[in-house]
Amino acid sequence: MRKPSFTTVMLILGLVFLYLPMLILVFYSFNASRLVTVWAGFSGRWYIELFRDQQILSAVWTSLRIAFFSASMAVCLGTLAAFVMVRFGRFRGKTALSSMVTAPLVMPEVITGLSLLLLFVHMAQLIGWPADRGMVTIWIAHTTFCSAYVAVVVSSRLREVDLSLEEAAMDLGAPPVKTFFQITLPVIAPALAAGWLLAFTLSLDDLVIASFVSGPGATTLPMVVFSSVRLGVSPKINALATLIILAVSLATFLAWYFMRRSEAKRRQAMRMQAQEA
Amino acid sequence: MPALTSQRLRRWLKPRRGWVIAVPLLWLTLFFLLPFGIVLKISLSEAAIAIPPYSAMLDFGAETLSLVVTFGNYLFLMSDSLYVSAYWGSLKIAFVSTLACLLIGYPMAYAMARAPAHWQLVLLLLVMLPSWTSFLIRVYAWMGILSNNGLINNTLLWLGLIDSPIRMMNTNFAVILGIVYAYLPFMVLPLYANLTRLDGSLLEAASDLGSRSINTFLKVTLPLSKGGIIAGSMLVFIPAVGEYVIPELLGGPDTLMIGKVLWEEFFNNRDWPVASALAMVMLGLLLIPIALFHRYQSRELKE
Numbered sequence: 001m002r003k004p005s006f007t008t009v010m011l012i013l014g015l016v017f018l019y020l021p022m023l024i025l026v027f028y029s030f031n032a033s034r035l036v037t038v039w040a041g042f043s044g045r046w047y048i049e050l051f052r053d054q055q056i057l058s059a060v061w062t063s064l065r066i067a068f069f070s071a072s073m074a075v076c077l078g079t080l081a082a083f084v085m086v087r088f089g090r091f092r093g094k095t096a097l098s099s100m101v102t103a104p105l106v107m108p109e110v111i112t113g114l115s116l117l118l119l120f121v122h123m124a125q126l127i128g129w130p131a132d133r134g135m136v137t138i139w140i141a142h143t144t145f146c147s148a149y150v151a152v153v154v155s156s157r158l159r160e161v162d163l164s165l166e167e168a169a170m171d172l173g174a175p176p177v178k179t180f181f182q183i184t185l186p187v188i189a190p191a192l193a194a195g196w197l198l199a200f201t202l203s204l205d206d207l208v209i210a211s212f213v214s215g216p217g218a219t220t221l222p223m224v225v226f227s228s229v230r231l232g233v234s235p236k237i238n239a240l241a242t243l244i245i246l247a248v249s250l251a252t253f254l255a256w257y258f259m260r261r262s263e264a265k266r267r268q269a270m271r272m273q274a275q276e277a
Numbered sequence: 278m279p280a281l282t283s284q285r286l287r288r289w290l291k292p293r294r295g296w297v298i299a300v301p302l303l304w305l306t307l308f309f310l311l312p313f314g315i316v317l318k319i320s321l322s323e324a325a326i327a328i329p330p331y332s333a334m335l336d337f338g339a340e341t342l343s344l345v346v347t348f349g350n351y352l353f354l355m356s357d358s359l360y361v362s363a364y365w366g367s368l369k370i371a372f373v374s375t376l377a378c379l380l381i382g383y384p385m386a387y388a389m390a391r392a393p394a395h396w397q398l399v400l401l402l403l404v405m406l407p408s409w410t411s412f413l414i415r416v417y418a419w420m421g422i423l424s425n426n427g428l429i430n431n432t433l434l435w436l437g438l439i440d441s442p443i444r445m446m447n448t449n450f451a452v453i454l455g456i457v458y459a460y461l462p463f464m465v466l467p468l469y470a471n472l473t474r475l476d477g478s479l480l481e482a483a484s485d486l487g488s489r490s491i492n493t494f495l496k497v498t499l500p501l502s503k504g505g506i507i508a509g510s511m512l513v514f515i516p517a518v519g520e521y522v523i524p525e526l527l528g529g530p531d532t533l534m535i536g537k538v539l540w541e542e543f544f545n546n547r548d549w550p551v552a553s554a555l556a557m558v559m560l561g562l563l564l565i566p567i568a569l570f571h572r573y574q575s576r577e578l579k580e
Contacts (some may be wrong), residue, residue: 007391010384017381018407018461021418024428028421035426081301088294093302100305102574103567106511108519110536111556114543115312118553121329122315144308147301153576187375201409208521208565212543222413229413229526233421248410252402259398 022245029238046239053236056224063204063221066135070142071199075192077143078150078199083184085151086158104148113212114166116141133215136255141213142206146199153198157191158184282548320553321346331550350554359538360555364562366533369526370449371517374456376512378464379506381457386468386505387498390475398407401469408462415454416526423527447529455523460516464509471505472498504573511570515563535559 029047033040050056081101085094104112120130120137130137165187169179185192207222212219228234322331354360389400407415422428423445430442445451473497483493521536528534535555543552 005388007384007388010381011388014381014385014461014465017458018404021422021458022407022410022415024422025414025418038426038431075548077301077304080297081305084298084301088298091294091298093298097298097302097305098575099303099571100309102571104309105574106515106567107568108516108536108538108559108563110519110521111316111560114539114552114556115316116308118315118549119308119312119317125329142306144305151301159511198409202561205412207413222411224418225411225413226522229417229420233320233417233424237414237417241411241417245410248406252406252409256398256402 013079022091022241025238026242026245029235029236029242031235034235046235049165050236050239050243055219056221056236056240059219059221060223062135062218066138066142066210066218066220067200067203069139070203071196073139073143074150074199075196078147079154079188079192081147082155082158083153086155101148101151104145105152106144109206109208110212112145113141113209116144116209117212132217133213134217137213137215138210138218138220141209142199142203145209146202149198149202150195153195154188154191157188161187197255201248289509307432316553316556319550320350320557321348322550323347323349324548324550329549330547349487350550351558353551354554354558359533360535363533363538364558365519367520367535368562370452370456370532370534371514371520374453374460375464375510375514376463377453377457379510382461382464382468382509383385383506386472389465389469390472397473401466402463404465404469410457413522415459416523419451419458419527420446420457421455446527447532449528449532451527451529452524452532452534455527456513456517456520459523460513463512467508467512468502468505471502475501504576507569508573508577511566511573515566515570518563519559 028039030042031039032043032045081097084091085098085101088094099191116137117133120133124130161184166179166183169183170176174182205222206220207226210220211223214223225237225240228237314469317486319331325411356395385404389397389404392400420427424430425442425444425446427446430439433439434442479497480493483497484490488496517537518538522533524532524534524537525540528537537554539555539559542548542555
């Protein structure tokens with residue numbers, strides 16, 4: 001056998017580094033002992049306790065709702081921003097728009113969180129809205145930074161799409177709005193789905209920005225996890241982590257499976273075309 | 278990028294174009310740009326025991342308009358060594374973490390880009406998957422591994438290699454490890470995207486001309502992947518400077534990072550003007566890195 005190259009060894013070690021801590025987390029979620037690091041036999045009791053914890057369950061529900069609405073709004077705004085940047089050529093404000101799309105990708109969360117909170121406080125003083133902070137303010141904050149990620153994902157797809165399809169539709173008399181919905185949208189649909197999923201996970205995961213802009217009414221899952229984790233390790237959090245890792249792995253596997261299948265279909269279609277020709 | 282050539286679209290869009298542009302532009306201006314102006318404004322006001330806890334800058338008292346601006350918060354930041362060393366500490370820890378990410382991530386991305394085509398997607402998903410789970414939980418994983426009665430110390434004690442646990446939790450080492458672990462996928466992704474586009478024939482030409490592989494790497498591959506290195510490094514460095522969760526969970530009392538200091542000024546001391554001044558100075562320090570990232574990203578968007 002050929003000696004593996006240095007980079008291959010680094011790739012394998014890097015993947016081990018990424019996955020080993022998560023596997024350890026999963027392993028200890030089945031530990032009977034309260035001490036997370038001492039093995040005391042197999043047990044599923046932490047999962048039962050997790051599902052009895054009303055605080056965690058209601059936080060999960062709050063987070064899922066915020067993530068759903070944030071991702072949906074972010075897909076609308078982000079797609080619009082991407083479309084404007086890629087298809088509209090030059091216009092006044094383009095530099096401003098593209099800066100405001102790339103900056104949230106790297107902006108430290110404490111700065112974003114603080115600035116949005118101060119905005120909401122000011123707005124409440126000036127126009128009386130939002131009267132109190134909670135799910136709506138978190139939704140606005142998450143929509144804003146998630147739409148930047150969606151714009152990046154969608155614009156890279158828009159750039160790959162063949163313009164001639166859209167032009168052909170319009171030359172045949174389709175109005176631009178119809179062309180967008182019947183030609184452009186279906187072609188970029190995979191990117192919209194990817195952007196939505198990315199926005200959804202980003203919103204579910206955010207602790208810092210939500211902590212700033214939330215009020216006493218809305219507690220998201222990361223806030224509950226954080227206040228528990230600050231006090232030290234807890235097997236219930238391991239059980240929760242295991243379920244999150246399981247869900248994400250399953251979703252990723254399904255996405256991979258469908259991507260592979262559509263790729264295989266595309267190849268087959270191309271082969272058949274080649275045979276006919 | 279050519280604009281749509283179709284005459285009909287142009288004609289249709291002309292009156293409506295502005296509206297389509299306005300929606301994302303207004304949203305981002307209102308909820309991303311404008312807030313920075315407010316932070317600047319509050320950083321120039323004085324703390325007060327009130328709700329919200331700062332004094333109004335514009336005052337309509339006694340029929341005269343008075344404008345009160347104070348640079349006191351900024352002077353206060355400069356005079357107190359706590360803040361200066363927190364900024365310095367953040368920059369240092371972020372720099373070391375970014376360097377470590379680059380040294381680990383570059384070979385990984387390189388191996389991915391050279392892997393057989395049907396493997397590349399699987400490898401990419403494997404690298405990105407952890408970043409889609411939960412940031413908080415991935416940091417938490419290290420608490421159980423690094424603590425005094427954690428996995429590493431227990432194993433070493435059991436093997437008899439050490440007599441007493443090594444202190445790893447609540448140190449700067451743990452913070453750097455946590456940052457590298459959490460941000461590694463964001464380093465690999467742009468590097469991989471860059472390296473897959475690298476023209477293989479250039480490398481072949483170099484080796485045909487007798488260039489040794491190290492030499493080819495240094496003279497051809499490395500300069501051509503500059504864009505990916507900048508993007509990956511900025512994606513790690515900028516958020517790491519303002520990191521709050523990792524120093525809070527893995528750091529110790531001597532870990533001074535500005536994100537944590539800002540959080541404490543805001544939530545524990547309720548000193549909004551000082552927290553705002555801290556944010557403005559941090560933004561000022563990060564302006565050049567953000568501009569670098571933007572330049573790379575907009576070049577990427579044009580291709």
